[in-house]
Amino acid sequence: MSTPDLRPARPGDEDAVDTVIRAAFGADAPEHGDQVGDLWREVRASGLVLAEVVAVDGDEVVGHVGVSHCWLDARRELVDVAMLSPLSTAPDHQGRGIGTALVAAAIEAARGAGRPALFLEGSPAFYGARGFSRASSLGFEAPSRRTPEAAFQVVVHASHEDWMAGRVVYPDVWWRHDSAGLRDPDLAFLEDLFAREHPPAT
16 A cells, blocks of 8 residues: 655644544553643644644545654753654555654654754664654753663754754643653653663663
């Protein structure tokens, strides 16, 4: 099967996007799908969205990525940056390169919005192969100490300058939904896994 087409999300796509998010994140735990779906609806309603891109197969939305606003608390000044979350592919359309295409679209959307950096929390194996690197190696700190270092990743754009380093600050909607970092036992499991599979660069 061919890879679905990508396009910016349009008014009227909200319910289809919500369905994809909840299905993708709720495949193993429906309550997690509901948490992420509710979070993204509130992010959108709060006016924090910089870009939404969807993958469409015919008229069906089968993938989605969101890029939204956050800040970098640099020593000189507060810097507007971007975060990639969530990235979703409908379970029955996975394995077709949709996620890879959406990640590339998100990187370009952040660049086009003039943001000097795009951050995320996710698998270093997946995102590392798609342009992201460990954020701590460039002087960035995660918003929460509950974010495994290997999972906190970044792409920097040409507008990034050396002084732009420090802690990333998420808007309060992420905290209200308890969606910054992880909690035990998931946190302990991933910290151990990343320590074994992705040791810090020397």
